[in-house]
Amino acid sequence: MVLDVIAGVVALVGLLAAIAHGGYLALLGSAAKKRAGGGPVAEFVRSRMPMAGGLVGAGLLGLLFSTGGGFVDVLAIIVGAGTGLAATKQLTAVRERYRT
Template sequence: MLDFLATVVAVLGLLAAVANAGYLAMLGSAAKRRAGGEPVARFVRGRWPVAVVTTVVTLFALALTSGGGFADVLAIVAGVGGGVGAAKALEGTRKRLDRGV
């Protein structure tokens, strides 16, 4: 049962991290194609380290789910941490762009 929970949490965290990275990729691509989009492109480049770290953490959590009980607990912690971090980063990016860069 713990293994199933750890897997679900890790996958949900990974989905949040991929959503954040995908949003940044979409914003960066649109900013590069637009005249005057350099401030947004610069902002997006500054947000990439958080997206990469949260993705790596959630991938690590997913890898931990194949271990024993202790590894499953670590996977839950890493999955929740990476997922919450990615969700907050995505929310922060959206709020910042709504106000203007």
């Protein structure tokens, strides 16, 4: 019971981090397309979108695993935590690159 709740929360937080990363890239790409000289930024965003999509997919997989029991809950915790850490690292790298 407790492991189910922990797995669900960790997987949900990982999924939210992955969605935040994808959303930030989408906003950055939209702003770059509207601005003159934004081509390099738009190209950078396009190159990062597959990674963001993969992270969202992994987050959904972790959330799906959290509905199982026992061993699958442990997998959900591992996948959810890994997704959250990877998405946070990617988001931080993009924000540092385009801080202004």
